[in-house]
Structures are given as C-alpha cells and as structure tokens.
Amino acid sequence: MPKLHQKLERNSIGFTLLILCVASIGGLIEIAPLFTIENTIEKVEGMRPYTPLEQAGRDIYVREGCYACHSQMIRTLRSDIERYGHFSLAAESMYDHPFQWGSKRTGPDLARIGGKYSDTWHVAHLKAPRKVVPGSIMPGYGFLAQQDLKIEHLSDRLKALSRTGVPYSQKQIQDAKTDAQNQADSEAENEDELIEKYGEKLNIRDFDGNPDRLTEMDALVAYLQMLGTLVDPKKTLKRKDC
Amino acid sequence: MNEVVEEFFSLLGLIIMLVIGVLILSSTNEMAYVIHGWLLVLGTCWGGLFIMTHLIEKKQSDKSEYNDEIIKWGIWATFLWGIVGFFFGDLLAWQLAYPSLNGDMSWLNFGRIRPVHTTAVMFGFAGNALMATSFYVVQRTSRARLAGDISPWIIFGGYNLFVLLAVSGYPLGITQSREYAEPEWYADILLLFVWVGYFTIYMRTLARRQEPHIYVANWYYLAFIIVIAMLHIVNNLAVPVSLSLPTSYSLFSGVQDAMTQWWYGHNGAGFLLTAGFLGMLYYFLPKSIERPIYSYRMSIVSFWGITFLYMWVGSHHLHYTALPDWVQFLGMTMSIILLVPSWGSVFNGILTLNGAWDKVRTDPAIRFMLVAILFYGLTTFEGSFMAIRSVNSLSHYTDWTVGHVHAGALGWVAFLTFGTMYKLVPWVWKREGMYSLQLEAWHFWLALLGTLIYVGAMWNSGITQSLMWQTYDANGNFLYSFIDTVDAMHPFFVARAIGGLLYLLGAAIGAYNIFMTVRGPLQTEIPLSQRPIFN
Numbered sequence A: 001m002p003k004l005h006q007k008l009e010r011n012s013i014g015f016t017l018l019i020l021c022v023a024s025i026g027g028l029i030e031i032a033p034l035f036t037i038e039n040t041i042e043k044v045e046g047m048r049p050y051t052p053l054e055q056a057g058r059d060i061y062v063r064e065g066c067y068a069c070h071s072q073m074i075r076t077l078r079s080d081i082e083r084y085g086h087f088s089l090a091a092e093s094m095y096d097h098p099f100q101w102g103s104k105r106t107g108p109d110l111a112r113i114g115g116k117y118s119d120t121w122h123v124a125h126l127k128a129p130r131k132v133v134p135g136s137i138m139p140g141y142g143f144l145a146q147q148d149l150k151i152e153h154l155s156d157r158l159k160a161l162s163r164t165g166v167p168y169s170q171k172q173i174q175d176a177k178t179d180a181q182n183q184a185d186s187e188a189e190n191e192d193e194l195i196e197k198y199g200e201k202l203n204i205r206d207f208d209g210n211p212d213r214l215t216e217m218d219a220l221v222a223y224l225q226m227l228g229t230l231v232d233p234k235k236t237l238k239r240k241d242c
Numbered sequence B: 001m002n003e004v005v006e007e008f009f010s011l012l013g014l015i016i017m018l019v020i021g022v023l024i025l026s027s028t029n030e031m032a033y034v035i036h037g038w039l040l041v042l043g044t045c046w047g048g049l050f051i052m053t054h055l056i057e058k059k060q061s062d063k064s065e066y067n068d069e070i071i072k073w074g075i076w077a078t079f080l081w082g083i084v085g086f087f088f089g090d091l092l093a094w095q096l097a098y099p100s101l102n103g104d105m106s107w108l109n110f111g112r113i114r115p116v117h118t119t120a121v122m123f124g125f126a127g128n129a130l131m132a133t134s135f136y137v138v139q140r141t142s143r144a145r146l147a148g149d150i151s152p153w154i155i156f157g158g159y160n161l162f163v164l165l166a167v168s169g170y171p172l173g174i175t176q177s178r179e180y181a182e183p184e185w186y187a188d189i190l191l192l193f194v195w196v197g198y199f200t201i202y203m204r205t206l207a208r209r210q211e212p213h214i215y216v217a218n219w220y221y222l223a224f225i226i227v228i229a230m231l232h233i234v235n236n237l238a239v240p241v242s243l244s245l246p247t248s249y250s251l252f253s254g255v256q257d258a259m260t261q262w263w264y265g266h267n268g269a270g271f272l273l274t275a276g277f278l279g280m281l282y283y284f285l286p287k288s289i290e291r292p293i294y295s296y297r298m299s300i301v302s303f304w305g306i307t308f309l310y311m312w313v314g315s316h317h318l319h320y321t322a323l324p325d326w327v328q329f330l331g332m333t334m335s336i337i338l339l340v341p342s343w344g345s346v347f348n349g350i351l352t353l354n355g356a357w358d359k360v361r362t363d364p365a366i367r368f369m370l371v372a373i374l375f376y377g378l379t380t381f382e383g384s385f386m387a388i389r390s391v392n393s394l395s396h397y398t399d400w401t402v403g404h405v406h407a408g409a410l411g412w413v414a415f416l417t418f419g420t421m422y423k424l425v426p427w428v429w430k431r432e433g434m435y436s437l438q439l440e441a442w443h444f445w446l447a448l449l450g451t452l453i454y455v456g457a458m459w460n461s462g463i464t465q466s467l468m469w470q471t472y473d474a475n476g477n478f479l480y481s482f483i484d485t486v487d488a489m490h491p492f493f494v495a496r497a498i499g500g501l502l503y504l505l506g507a508a509i510g511a512y513n514i515f516m517t518v519r520g521p522l523q524t525e526i527p528l529s530q531r532p533i534f535n
C-alpha cells in the first residue's frame, strides 16, 4: 500500500483526479437517486405554485433572513407534531426554490403557521414583536409596512421560476402584476379569475390593514397565511408514520 | 510562454467580470445592486491597471526568491476579516440577549447580518488564512517560487472582492439564503474564476517542484481546492430573474434542494474548515517544533478516509425530515465511521508533539496548536455523536449545534490559525520572533476562556431548550409554551456574548502584536540555498 501511494505522490495530476473520483461518490449515490426515485415526493392533492403575491412575500422572507431563526420543517417526532401539527411532507415544499427548511429554531416552526393567527395579529407582531409577545427576541419589521411592494418584476420572477420547473402557465406569468394587486384587494372584481388560476385555497383580501397601498407587509403576511394550508396530510398515503 | 497564457487568462477573467459589472450598472436602479455593479467595475479596472503596469515595466521577478509578498497581504486580510467577523458575531450574540439592539432597522437586524458573520469568518478569515498558508507551504515543500507573477495577485484581489460583495450585499437584502452560499450569481461567477486560477497556480507550482514527492500538507490543500470547486458549482446552480435584479431562484427545489445544500454545507465544514486546516497542521506543527510527522501511514489513511467519507454525511442535517429515510441512515452511518480518520489525525498530531512538551509550556504558539488539536478531537467526537438520529432529535434546531460549530470554529479553526500566524509572521517578514511573547500568552488565555464560556453556555442552552420543548405534564400537555423556552435562554445568551467579547479582544491583541512585529527590526538575511526546507 505505502509503495503504491508513494508512486501516486509523484504525480500531481493523478492525485487530483483520484481526489475528484473519491469525493464524487457520496454525492452521486445520495443525491442523484432523489431525482429519479418515484416515492421521494409523495403524490398529494392540493399543491399549487405560489401566487405572485405569495411568491413576493416569500422573497421578502428570504431577503430578511427569517430562516435564520425559523424552521419550516416539522419532523416526525411526537413533540414536533403535537406542537406544530402534522409532520411536513416532501410534496409541500416541491415548489420551493430555494427550500426554507432552516437549521435553527430560535423562534417556532412556521411550516403550518397559515390561519393560526389573524392578519392583524401578524402585522402587529411583525411591527413590534415584544408588544404582542412579551419576552420575544424577534427583531421588529415595521419598515415593511412603509415600503411599497415592487410589482414590476413579478412576471420576470414567475418566468424564472417556470424555467426551474414550476408549472406556471403563460397567462399566469403575463398577469402576475395585476394578480398580485387583485389578491391584496378585497374589493377587486376579478376574484373568480384568480380562483380559476390558483384554485379554491386562496386568501383574497387586504392583509396589512392599509387598503390604500400594496406594501411589502401585504406580501409577507399573504405568504405566512398560506403556509401549510394547501395539503391535507392526513388524506395522503402515510409514508412514514410514527 | 506560460506567463503569456497566464496574463491572457487573467485579463479574460477581468474582462468578463467587467462586462457583467457594466451590464448590471446599465440595467438597474436598485441601490444595493448599483453598489455591486460599481464594485465589480472598479475592482476589475484596478486589476487591469495592475496587469498593464506590470507589462509595461516588464518587472522580472527574481526566480530564485520565494514570493512572500502575497503571503503578507494574505495575513493582513486574515486578521482584518477576522476582526470584522468576530465583531459581527458578538453583535449577533448581544442582539439575541437584548433584542432592542436590532434597532428595528432593516440593515441591522439579526436575520440580515447573521450571514455577514458567517461569511466574514468562513470565507474572509478562514479562507484568506488557507490561501496565504497554502502559498507558503506549496513553495517551501516544492522548493520553488510560486507560479505566475500576476495571477496570484488577481486571485487574491478577486477573492477578497468576492467576500466584500458578499458581506456588503446581505445588509442591503441581497442573498440566496443558502447557508454559507448566500452570495448571488454574479459573485458566484467571480468566485468560480478565482478558484480555477487558484487551482491552476497551485498545480503549476507543484509541477516546478524540486522534490519528487508531494508533501502531505499539499494533499489536504489540494483536496480543499478541488472539492470546494465541485461543491460551489453544483450548489449554486440557479436561474437569475433578470439582469436588473440581484435575485435568482435555485435550480432544485424542496427535498432535492435541501440535500444538495447540506451536501455543500457540511463539506464547507469538511473541506474548508477541516481538510484545509489539516493541511496547515501537517506543515506548521512539525515545522514549528522541528520534529517529523509521527506516522506517514496514518496520514494516508486519514487523508483518503476524510476525502471519501465527508461527502456522504450531509444528510445528518436532515434527520426526521421529509428526506427519504435511507439517505438519513446512510448519512448517520458514514458520520460515525468518519470519527476513525478524524481521530487518526488527532493522534498523529499529538504523537508528533510528544517529546516537545517543553515547547508547549514556553511557546504560546505551540500551545495554540495543541489546543486546536484537542478541540478538533472534541468537535469531531461531538459531531459523530450528534449525527446519531436519536441524539440529533435533541440537538437539532437548538444551540447545541451552535456550540458544536463554535467548538470547531473558535477552538480548532481559529486557534490553529493564530498559532500558525505567530510562527509565520516572523518567517515571512524575516524577524527574529514575535514582538511580544507576553501578548501572545494573553491572547491565548483570553481566547481559551472565551471559547470555553461560549461552548459551555451553548451546550447548556441547547440541551435545556430541547428538553423544555419535549416536557409534558401529567395530562400529556406541554409544560412550557415556546416563549417560556425563549426566556430560559437569556442568561446563556448573555454569557455567550461575554465569551465572544473576550475572544474578540484576544484577536485584537493578536493583530496589534503582529503589527508591532512587522514594524520591528529585520533579522539577518539567510540565502535561499541555505534555508532549511522541510519534507
């Protein structure tokens, strides 16, 4: 063995190639099959791509680094399930580019936060967490309610997502801007059209308590309020119940 | 001939980055993005000027001399980013203890500046330390001057431009949210060019070597360079939204994305924070105590063990999640086996030191190195333990992970860097020794105390919080609401912040000591041919 290795040590190119081969094996065996094995992602009812407004909210969630303190992955452990709800299914993050499972729970898991609180609660909490939950260590995000949501690029965003494989239709991409405005407007007349595009499970209303403006707060709350509401996991084939 | 090719490729890289910078400037009006456009344009123009003056002056470097100038710059960069990174780390720590320090301002809140800390320490501090020491080691062990007169500078400059783009982007809201791979696509392209250049000069220097064998330290540096390139490319595959937005969407989604990210993430720890630093250890420890590595065989087994096994263990970040079980179990198994080659290096290091224990007492730099080895042993043992599913059900999502990270980061990575720097600085600046051994010793004790406080506090808070999350009363209801478990963290957060402050103070003393050493008198010159070369 050492003899053979001494030969290798004389050859920098050979050494490099061997490192490359040896280091590739793990990834090839663990990652590549995830794209091909059928049951990596279970078949579920109800999953749909994010609406433009929700996606904009998701982008804000990423921008602000909420994932640094919040997970979106309920594990198959009893204490996780009883605190946060049914364990997360792979299918529930199938349109998440990038995934937001997180690695630290400085704050609670948010995978099923949708519908748990009212919009007003979220807005008040995001603006001043310690006024709503004394002792909270979450930063305040009042500035989101001051900033208008930038909607001019929403079509580009949906288009980029469709390139990664999210099944947005041509029409959904084209109408992204108006769809976002309509979803945050309870008076909007095109409710049916929105529902036709994105399905029944859709929150259409003003989210930030300020109907005159479409703010970043609208988008973020719209996103939070839909998290975990699309799929009924109990109806899904139980893959790994505990 | 080679030099012409080198100048050509350096220029080509610069021009491509310049074009990207100009395109960004011409298509956007977002403040943060405009700043980045300008950084790219100014950075590349400065690089272009550097090449021009070099070509015009036709400065011929003395081929019989080592290129140590670049290493000096690398040492300054290491300490600069180190202080920045430690400062932001400690700021984060105080923010968790006293959340009003977030100021409710967008650019100062915890979520946005956490990656400033991780990038500044991992890429700024650890990355520059690795680059500088690898340039030193490859020249000394090959008995040859570093290849290229221009490209090392372009690579060093480009690398630090990458770190600057990264850390200036997060507070302004530019991020991909992938831990340790947060910078956006244009910065990723820059890093890719830099890395290809880094690999090329490393190989070209090795090709010039006067020694038939490639020394062990170089194996580790090579593995670090090659694997980081592979990880970087795969994990950053993304579709940009448009040229006018600093945003992109990852090519993969959900489960596959999570697995790819943690395959990357753990090997960021495995190859940047581990393999690269083992390379540092395998040169600077034996060299400093003037004793050979204890066992050559053990080095071979450890090296290939680590190179093979690390790439399997990423899935231990995803226990009990929606990732298929077989991948979780595979990751757990490999993580446990990984302890064998990891401790191989620990024993090799300690047995190399055996017989030079007097130096541990008298030389703080050696003491830094010894403690680094011990913390490496501790962190890898802890890591393999935490990778066991049932243990991970307790540690995951909690401060226990943060404690593990910093046992490795503070105790291993940074301790080894400090020990090495205290040896390296007098060598490259040709000084008799460091300015003050006393200050070195102060640094050592402050850093050790800071680390112990930090890690101790995090073990306590992690396990406390996890147990509180899982405690039920007699009726089967949770005994603690989530906010109760947050309240319980406060004393530990304060302790950690104090520990971090001590650590930062130590590093500042170290930087001062190095500054004074550089200002101090020269050593009497020894000609190259008589310099001892270690192999």
Ligand code: HEM
Residues within 6 Å of the ligand: A068, A103, A104, A106, B085, B086, B087, B089, B090, B091, B092, B093, B114, B117, B118, B121, B122, B126, B179, B401, B402, B405, B406, B409, B410, B413, B414, B496, B497, B499, B500, B501, B503, B504
């Ligand atoms: C003065 C010294 C340091 C202090 C006070 C400090 C503090 C912190 C804090 C407060 C966090 C956030 C933890 C959380 O989210 O709960 C953190 C995360 C992190 N730090 Fe440090 N840090 C220091 C040095 C370092 C060094 C030297 C390194 C690496 C070489 C490092 C690498 C990291 C990493 C990788 C994370 C992310 C951990 C994770 O995601 O689990 N830190 N640090």
Ligand code: HEM
Residues within 6 Å of the ligand: A103, B179, B265, B269, B273, B274, B313, B316, B317, B318, B335, B336, B338, B339, B342, B376, B379, B380, B381, B382, B383, B384, B385, B386, B387, B388, B392, B395, B396, B397, B401, B404, B405, B407, B408, B409, B412, B413
């Ligand atoms: C045998 C070697 C090692 C093993 C098996 C190991 C295992 C682990 C495990 C199980 C986790 C927790 C994952 C989770 O629950 O989320 C972790 C996290 C981490 N480890 Fe290690 N570890 C090892 C060595 C090291 C070393 C030497 C470092 C260097 C500093 C390091 C850096 C990290 C970092 C940065 C994280 C945090 C990732 C994150 O959540 O952001 N590890 N490691």
